[in-house]
Amino acid sequence: QVQLVESGGGLVQPGGSLRLSCAASGSIFSFLAMDWYRQAPGKQRELVATITSGGSTNYVDSVKGRFTIARDNAKNTVYLQMNSLKPEDTAVYYCHTSGVRRIADYWGQGTQVTVSS
Numbered sequence: 001q002v003q004l005v006e007s008g009g010g011l012v013q014p015g016g017s018l019r020l021s022c023a024a025s026g027s028i029f030s031f032l033a034m035d036w037y038r039q040a041p042g043k044q045r046e047l048v049a050t051i052t053s054g055g056s057t058n059y060v061d062s063v064k065g066r067f068t069i070a071r072d073n074a075k076n077t078v079y080l081q082m083n084s085l086k087p088e089d090t091a092v093y094y095c096h097t098s099g100v101r102r103i104a105d106y107w108g109q110g111t112q113v114t115v116s117s
Contacts, residue, residue, distance in 0.1 A: 002026055002106040004095045009111030012085055016115070020080040022095030022108055030073040031100050036080045038113075040090035045094070049080060063089075085115045 003025040012018050020036070021094045033052045039045040049069040057069050068081040078095065095108040 002028070002032070002097055002099065002104075002108055004097070004108035006093065006095050006108040006111040009093060009113045010098045011116065013117050014086060014115055016085050017042065017081070017083045018113060020082070020093055020111060020113070022078045022080075022097075024076045024078070024097070028100055029076040032097045033102070034058070034069075034071060034078040034098040035092045036069060036078075037096055038066075038089075039110075040091040042093075046091075048093070051078060082113070085106060085113075087100075087115045090115050091108075 003024055006020060006022045006044055008018060012054050034052060035050045036048045037045050038048050042056040048060055048063055051069045051071050059067060066084045071078045091111060092108045092110040092112050097106050098104055107116060
C-alpha cells in the first residue's frame with residue numbers, strides 16, 4: 001500500500017510558476033515510477049508527466065519545455081515544477097503510481113492549480 005499526499009497548488013497569474021510536491025509513504029519509493037495527472041472541469045483526467053525509477057522522464061506535448069518532473073528518493077518525494085503557466089493549465093493535479101509491479105493504482109487527493117489574472 002502506498003499513500004500519496006500532494007501539496008503546493010494555488011492561484012498564480014499567467015506566466016508565473018508553481019512547484020507541486022507529492023510525498024509517498026513506505027520504503028519502496030525508489031522502485032516506483034511516478035506520474036502527475038491533471039483534470040480540468042468538464043474534461044477527462046490527463047497524464048502530464050512521468051518519471052521512472054531510473055529517472056527517465058516523459059511529458060505530454062502541451063507542457064514540454066515548461067514543466068519538469070523530478071524525484072528525491074531520500075525524501076520519498078516527487079515534484080512537478082511548472083513554469084510559464086497558462087490559463088489552460090488550470091486543473092486539479094494528482095500524483096499517481098501503479099506500484100512496483102505496475103498493476104496497482106494509487107492516487108493522491110489532488111491539489112488545485114488555478115492560473116488567472
